[in-house]
Amino acid sequence: MYNTFWIALLSISLWLNSQTVNGHVIPSNDNGLLLKEMSMSQIYNLNSIPSTFATDGSTTLNEGRIILTPKPSSKGGLWLKSPFEMEGSFSFEWTFRSFDYRGFSSGGLAFWIIDSAMSNKNDKKLYNGPSQFTGLQLLIGNSGPYGEALRAQLSDGSSPLSKASMDENTLGSCLIGYQEASVPSTLRVTYDIDDNHLLKVQIDNRICFQTRKVKLVGAGSRASFKIGVTADNGDNNKESFEILKFNSFSGANDASKIPNIKSMPQPQIVTQMRDSKTGETKLIDKKRFDAERNDEVSNYDLFQKLDKVEGNILVNDIRPLDQRLDAVIQTQEGLMKFMDHILNTFTENDDSSKDPITKDKKEFNDFLKINSNLENLLEEQEKLRETTMKVGELGLHDTHIDDVISNLKMILIPVGLVLCIMIYYTFSTQQYIKKAKYL
Numbered sequence: 001m002y003n004t005f006w007i008a009l010l011s012i013s014l015w016l017n018s019q020t021v022n023g024h025v026i027p028s029n030d031n032g033l034l035l036k037e038m039s040m041s042q043i044y045n046l047n048s049i050p051s052t053f054a055t056d057g058s059t060t061l062n063e064g065r066i067i068l069t070p071k072p073s074s075k076g077g078l079w080l081k082s083p084f085e086m087e088g089s090f091s092f093e094w095t096f097r098s099f100d101y102r103g104f105s106s107g108g109l110a111f112w113i114i115d116s117a118m119s120n121k122n123d124k125k126l127y128n129g130p131s132q133f134t135g136l137q138l139l140i141g142n143s144g145p146y147g148e149a150l151r152a153q154l155s156d157g158s159s160p161l162s163k164a165s166m167d168e169n170t171l172g173s174c175l176i177g178y179q180e181a182s183v184p185s186t187l188r189v190t191y192d193i194d195d196n197h198l199l200k201v202q203i204d205n206r207i208c209f210q211t212r213k214v215k216l217v218g219a220g221s222r223a224s225f226k227i228g229v230t231a232d233n234g235d236n237n238k239e240s241f242e243i244l245k246f247n248s249f250s251g252a253n254d255a256s257k258i259p260n261i262k263s264m265p266q267p268q269i270v271t272q273m274r275d276s277k278t279g280e281t282k283l284i285d286k287k288r289f290d291a292e293r294n295d296e297v298s299n300y301d302l303f304q305k306l307d308k309v310e311g312n313i314l315v316n317d318i319r320p321l322d323q324r325l326d327a328v329i330q331t332q333e334g335l336m337k338f339m340d341h342i343l344n345t346f347t348e349n350d351d352s353s354k355d356p357i358t359k360d361k362k363e364f365n366d367f368l369k370i371n372s373n374l375e376n377l378l379e380e381q382e383k384l385r386e387t388t389m390k391v392g393e394l395g396l397h398d399t400h401i402d403d404v405i406s407n408l409k410m411i412l413i414p415v416g417l418v419l420c421i422m423i424y425y426t427f428s429t430q431q432y433i434k435k436a437k438y439l
Helices: 002-021 116-121 286-293 299-315 319-393 399-438
Strands: 053-057 060-062 065-067 075-080 084-086 090-099 108-115 134-141 149-156 170-175 185-192 198-203 206-211 223-232 240-249 270-274 281-285
Touching (some): 090 108, 108 185, 116 223, 149 198, 170 198
Antiparallel strands (some): 065 240, 090 185, 090 240, 108 134, 108 223, 134 149, 198 206, 270 281
């Protein structure tokens, strides 16, 4: 019974450990892009560090974690032994955490994507990594003016960098609360040459910064990079930097294509102002404060504003909105075609329903013409009668005219009767036909 209890307790602890390591991971189908020999997806199952990786300093594997700084004032590093050969695009993911310290620190955790040709020049002066390199460094630390933040440095290898000059050479940055965090953080770096050389940095699937101004490799060419992570917890500091997972991909993975709906907070320097009359203090953006002091706008200020606008455009990725808008437009076009079809159908039915009425109108017009002709004959008869009466009054009455009139009466009266009968029967027939159509 006791053995069963301890086995169950051990299983629960292992399950919790695996859930902690897999924090902030989005399921994806990246097995075709994952480079297994250059990855450590399940460090918690390892008994030793794989032979494809090299360690230095105080780095150790302990309880499913690669601890870079296991003790105070220590340094450590973890590097891929073989260079990473890149033809176009890549993605790297590191899951890490900082433990046992919170506050200002002269140390930090640095991730490296640098030219492999300079890998032998590691003087370990910059967070246990090279101070002079060609490539990209991502530093997570709490030594700058922004507090806990990620800062990216891009160097061409012409001159060495120092901790004091890190802020002057920052490519991009964002705030990240990593010290003593209850959940590990995942850093993802993606370079997509097919998307106009897009370099994107994400923390826990949220955009930190991205730019198309960096070209790590030219179109149609190859590049060889040295990939690694180093750490230095500073003087008299027991901050423990740990690596829980590392994945390498031979292209932009699915998680890197998540729409940039939520961006991480960006660093901002403020100036404290005190009212000399009331003694009240308030905080104002330093850039705004400097601008109010000087009304003149320099070319550098304009460049900063344009660069900020470009950054906002890149962060607010509107491609999903474009796709939804295209779908809405297609739906609207389909509805318009359907409405046109319905209108044409109604128009045809309306025209077909109007045909019998039009025919009836034409036939009634024929009857009206016959009636008008009959009226003309009657008018002529009346005029002839009046003329005859006038002739009789003048004594010019002639028996021959009376005979003609009597003969006309004998002819016109039957004709009129026949026409009336025809009009009556024709009208009755039309009414019967119309009722039959409606039924």
